[in-house]
Structure formats: C-alpha cells, structure tokens
Amino acid sequence: MTAGQQRHLAVLAAVWAALLLAPYWMPLFGGYTALGSRVLVLGLGAMSVNFLLGFTGVLSFGHAAWFGLGAYGCGLTLKFVGASTPLGLLAGALVGGIAGAILGALLVRRRGIYFAMVTIAFGQVFYYIAFQWSSVTGGDDGLRGFARQPLHFELFQIDLLHNDVSFYYFVLICFAAVLAVMASILRSPFGRTMTAIRENERRARFLGIPIELHIWIAFTLSCFFMAFAGALYALVNNFADPRMLHYSLSGDFVIMAVMGGMRTFWGPLLGAVIFVVLQDYLSSVTVNWMSFIGVLIVLIVLFFPRGVLGLLPQRRTA
Amino acid sequence: MRVLEIDNLTKRFGSLAAVRDISLKVETGELRAVIGPNGAGKTTFFNLVSGLFAPSAGSIRFDSRDITRMPAHQRVGLGMARTFQITEIFPELTVFENIRIVTEVAAGYRLRPWLSRTEKADLRGRIEELLELAALTDKTDRLVGELAHGDQRATEIIMALALKPHLLLLDEPTAGMGDQETYEITQLIRRLHKDGKLTIVLIEHDMRVVFYLADRITVLDQGRLLAEGTPREIAANEAVQNAYLGQAA
Numbered sequence: 338m339t340a341g342q343q344r345h346l347a348v349l350a351a352v353w354a355a356l357l358l359a360p361y362w363m364p365l366f367g368g369y370t371a372l373g374s375r376v377l378v379l380g381l382g383a384m385s386v387n388f389l390l391g392f393t394g395v396l397s398f399g400h401a402a403w404f405g406l407g408a409y410g411c412g413l414t415l416k417f418v419g420a421s422t423p424l425g426l427l428a429g430a431l432v433g434g435i436a437g438a439i440l441g442a443l444l445v446r447r448r449g450i451y452f453a454m455v456t457i458a459f460g461q462v463f464y465y466i467a468f469q470w471s472s473v474t475g476g477d478d479g480l481r482g483f484a485r486q487p488l489h490f491e492l493f494q495i496d497l498l499h500n501d502v503s504f505y506y507f508v509l510i511c512f513a514a515v516l517a518v519m520a521s522i523l524r525s526p527f528g529r530t531m532t533a534i535r536e537n538e539r540r541a542r543f544l545g546i547p548i549e550l551h552i553w554i555a556f557t558l559s560c561f562f563m564a565f566a567g568a569l570y571a572l573v574n575n576f577a578d579p580r581m582l583h584y585s586l587s588g589d590f591v592i593m594a595v596m597g598g599m600r601t602f603w604g605p606l607l608g609a610v611i612f613v614v615l616q617d618y619l620s621s622v623t624v625n626w627m628s629f630i631g632v633l634i635v636l637i638v639l640f641f642p643r644g645v646l647g648l649l650p651q652r653r654t655a
Numbered sequence: 656m657r658v659l660e661i662d663n664l665t666k667r668f669g670s671l672a673a674v675r676d677i678s679l680k681v682e683t684g685e686l687r688a689v690i691g692p693n694g695a696g697k698t699t700f701f702n703l704v705s706g707l708f709a710p711s712a713g714s715i716r717f718d719s720r721d722i723t724r725m726p727a728h729q730r731v732g733l734g735m736a737r738t739f740q741i742t743e744i745f746p747e748l749t750v751f752e753n754i755r756i757v758t759e760v761a762a763g764y765r766l767r768p769w770l771s772r773t774e775k776a777d778l779r780g781r782i783e784e785l786l787e788l789a790a791l792t793d794k795t796d797r798l799v800g801e802l803a804h805g806d807q808r809a810t811e812i813i814m815a816l817a818l819k820p821h822l823l824l825l826d827e828p829t830a831g832m833g834d835q836e837t838y839e840i841t842q843l844i845r846r847l848h849k850d851g852k853l854t855i856v857l858i859e860h861d862m863r864v865v866f867y868l869a870d871r872i873t874v875l876d877q878g879r880l881l882a883e884g885t886p887r888e889i890a891a892n893e894a895v896q897n898a899y900l901g902q903a904a
Contacts, residue, residue, distance in 0.1 A: 521768065521769070522768065525767060525768045525769055525770075526759040526760075526764040526765055526766075526767045526770060527765065527766050527767060527768060529752075529755065529756050529759065530756065530759075530760065530765050532745070532748065532756070533745060533756045536745035536746065536747055536748060537743055537744065537745050537746075539707075539739070539743050540743040540744060540745065540814075542727050542728055543705065543727060543728075543731060543736070543737055543743070544728075544731065544756070544757050544760050544814070544818065545728045545729075545731030545732050545760055545761075545765075545818060546728060546760055546765060547726070547728045548728070551765075554766075
C-alpha cells in the first residue's frame with residue numbers, strides 16, 4: 338500500500354468516525370442532532386448534483402425538481418397510500434427518478450448553458466404545479482399531515498419520529514448505502530466513460546461511446562439519487578413544500594458542490610456542512626444571512642477555485 | 656478488398672463548397688496520404704469520412720457497407736478510428752487512465768458496472784502492450800496534459816489503436832513537431848502499417864513523411880480532387896507542381 342492510499346484510508350476513517358459519532362460531539366459545539374440529519378440529506382443532494390456536474394461535466398440547474406418530487410412522492414405516499422417509512426422512500430425515489438429519466442431524454446442533446454436553462458425550466462414547471470394544485474399538494478402552505486413511521490422488525494421496532502438520534506442513524510445508513518452505489522458506479526467502466534465525456538466529449542465520441550446515451554444514464558442515476566435525498570428530506574421535516582422544487586434550491590446544491598470541490602467525491606458534503614451550518618447559525622442572528630454566505634462563496638471561489646477539497650493533492654488511481 | 660469507397664462526396668457550408676465531388680478508393684493494407692495546400696478541404700474530407708458531420712451529397716462505403724448517414728460512434732464500432740489535427744485526449748487523466756478507458760470501451764465493457772479479475776488482468780495486459788508500442792511505459796502515471804507534444808500525439812495514436820481498427824485516419828500526425836519527434840512518430844506509423852497490416856489514411860504537410868510512408872497519394876486543391884497516384888507519379892505531375900509543390904519550393 339502506498340503512502341497516498343494509506344492517507345486516503347485514514348481520511349475516510351476519520352470522515353466516517355465523525356459522521357457516526359455526530360450525535361455525541363455536535364452538542365458540544367452548539368449543534369443538535371436534527372441539524373446533523375439535515376446536513377447529511379442536503380449533502381447527499383449536493384453529491385447527486387455533483388455526480389453529474391463534477392464527474393460527467395454536465396451542469397443541471399434544476400435538480401431541485403427531482404429533490405422536490407422525491408419529497409412530495411414520499412409525503413403523498415405516507416399520507417394517502419400507506420404508513421411505512423421504507424415505502425415512502427421508495428416511492429419518492431421512483432417518482433423523481435422516473436420523471437428525471439423521461440425529461441432527461443429530451444435534454445441530452447443540449448449542452449452547457451442551454452442544458453442548464455432547460456433544466457431550470459423543467460424545475461419551475463414542477464414548482465408551479467406544486468404551488469397551484471392545492472387540493473393535493475397543499476399549495477403554498479406545503480404538504481402536511483404525514484410523519485415518519487417507526488421501523489418494524491421481527492422482535493422490536495425503532496421509533497424514528499420522537500427519537501432524533503435513532504432517526505439520525507437511519508438517515509446515516511441510507512446516506513452510506515447511496516454513497517456506496519455512487520462510488521462503485523464511479524469506479525466502474527461506465528463511470529470512466531462519464532469522466533471521458535467530461536474531459537473531452539469529441540474524443541469520447543470517437544472512441545465509440547454514444548455520448549447522448551451515456552449522459553442520459555448518468556442524468557437518470559443522478560435524478561434517482563436526488564429524489565431519494567428529497568424523500569429523506571420530507572422525513573426530516575415531516576413536511577414538503579414547493580420551495581423544495583424551486584431553482585434557488587437547485588442553485589444552493591450547485592453552490593455546495595462548487596464550494597466543497599466539484600472534482601472530488603467528498604467535496605459537496607463538506608460544502609453542505611459549511612452551507613447548512615452557516616445558514617442555521619446566521620439565520621438565527623440576522624435575516625440577511627444570505628449576504629454573508631454570498632461573501633463566503635466569493636472568497637472561496639477567488640482563493641480556492643477548485644473548492645475547499647480541491648486543495649488536497651488528488652489520489653491517482655493506477 | 657476495398658476498405659473505403661467514396662463517391663462524389665460534397666460538403667457545402669452555406670455557399671462555400673469545402674469538399675466538391677471527391678471520389679476515391681482505398682484498398683486493404685494501403686497507406687494513403689492526402690495532401691494539398693491549406694484550405695484544400697483535407698480536414699473537412701476526414702470529418703465526413705469519420706462522421707463528425709454529414710455530407711451534403713455523395714456516399715461513403717466502409718468495408719462495402721454504406722455508412723454515409725451513420726453516427727460517428729457506430730463507425731468506430733465497425734473498425735474506423737481517427738486522430739485529430741489538434742490532439743484530442745483526456746488531459747487531466749494519466750496516460751494509463753487514458754488508455755484504460757479506450758481498452759474498456761473496445762472490449763465492449765462501456766456499460767458494465769464492474770469487471771471480473773480475469774477481465775481486469777486481460778485489460779492490463781493489453782494496456783501494457785500498447786504503452787510499450789508507443790514507448791510510453793515509463794510515463795504511465797503522468798498526466799497526459801503535462802506530457803511533451805510528441806508524447807501526447809503518440810498517446811492519441813495508441814488510443815486510436817486500442818480500438819483495434821482496421822482503418823486508421825490520422826490528421827497531420829506530425830504537426831508542430833521537431834525533427835526527432837517527427838522521426839519517431841513516422842517510425843511508429845510505419846510499424847503499424849508494415850507489421851500491423853493496418854490500412855491508414857493520413858493527412859500530412861511534411862513531404863518527407865508523405866514520400867517515405869505513402870503507397871499512394873491523393874492531392875486535393877480547393878475542395879476538388881486534383882490528382883492521385885504513386886509518390887513517383889505525383890512528384891512528376893505538372894498540375895500538382897503548379898498548385899502545390901512548386902508553391903512550397
């Protein structure tokens with residue numbers, strides 16, 4: 338094992354230890370467990386955006402659409418179909434993922450700014466549907482009247498609703514499972530074709546890779562991850578509202594990814610930690626919290642153009 | 656057998672006809688050089704053959720199969736590979752990673768979520784073979800973007816080779832190279848042609864390279880086919896001398 342690999346393993350172990358012990362060390366710094374759950378879920382969203390942005394080189398500026406669809410899919414399922422947390426998550430991921438797959442097929446020929454604009458437009462369509470269709474979605478007031486359900490096992494059940502710590506661990510397990518899938522895709526031959534497209538689309542095409550098909554698959558996968566994160570977010574809040582579909586949230590995810598380092602796997606999570614914790618702290622101090630985050634973003638982009646994690650020397654996979 | 660059979664190929668950009676009515680045939684195992692002054696339509700001709708864009712008129716047959724309207728990536732699947740005038744590689748990846756992507760795609764693994772141990776070992780062997788061929792073995796872990804121009808060119812050529820093509824299109828392989836680099840690339844191309852039995856079509860400005868390598872030469876001028884023949888015939892051709900060789904001297 339090389340020194341680089343050893344250091345990489347040490348960093349990984351530290352990250353997972355910090356995540357596993359978060360409910361115990363966070364209160365020491367004035368944090369609370371629900372904030373930890375929120376960071377994980379929004380971090381997962383930012384990593385899903387980055388799956389496309391950082392690893393395929395495709396910028397979606399409307400990914401909140403799939404996040405919000407996941408949230409509504411989960412909430413509506415819990416409210417009207419069946420009171421089961423896993424069922425809600427599954428339904429949310431499917432609703433957002435399938436919608437993403439269908440609309441993605443219309444997108445794959447667009448590139449760069451055009452791609453970003455069309456994704457914003459799609460996102461806003463869903464935003465206005467959720468906003469206007471009050472009888473189902475609750476409109477501007479958001480969707481209420483559902484709550485995360487206990488997990489039932491043979492011999493015992495786990496209460497997720499009133500016990501923040503057990504819910505945090507539930508979110509952490511979901512988060513880890515999605516990350517494992519994401520990481521294994523990125524390390525696969527398919528994942529390497531994504532990198533090829535990011536690095537040089539023309540070369541990739543003339544290696545015999547059908548670019549549109551591969552971008553569509555990457556987009557669809559990213560939508561499924563995103564929708565799953567959205568479904569988890571509905572459980573975090575026991576609530577879904579149209580702002581979860583809005584392009585300003587899409588922008589937040591992109592900011593998290595860019596701040597943390599979009600060429601890195603873990604960068605967007607770090608970006609989410611910075612963004613969500615600052616937002617939580619600043620918004621209790623001032624209503625103008627966004628201007629402080631704005632200044633921070635400018636500083637990070639000026640001084641760390643590749644994001645905070647982009648500063649670390651990259652591990653070479655040989 | 657004919658690898659490439661092109662009939663009356665024409666490409667218009669607005670009112671400008673970049674390629675006009677070109678017909679030519681390339682036999683199996685042949686090394687064909689395409690030459691001509693700047694703006695003669697050589698690169699446009701390559702872009703039509705490789706499928707970067709569709710012709711306005713005419714047809715292209717590859718291994719007796721009509722590929723005129725076929726998307727570029729499918730032509731690659733049939734065994735046609737190309738390089739570009741300005742090197743097209745994956746600059747932020749290492750030499751190894753560049754070659755690995757191609758070998759995986761060439762082996763039909765591009766949609767695979769994982770590979771078995773034997774598949775990985777086979778690929779590794781293939782990658783090492785290719786690196787050796789281009790004398791890049793000691794630069795495996797270098798980022799391609801940081802390599803010397805000649806090594807980047809060589810990387811692009813072996814990436815094309817990794818696709819196991821039977822027709823290789825090289826667009827000015829020695830462009831921007833010094834004498835030593837030109838010599839090395841020329842020898843590499845010659846090995847591919849003589850030992851690898853590859854059919855090669857190359858665009859080239861350096862006449863030493865053209866006359867050293869080519870079995871036959873096609874001369875384009877202002878989008879038209881001006882002449883075609885063996886190097887000896889082309890050197891003696893008066894129209895060519897007027898349009899091109901005379902100009903260069």
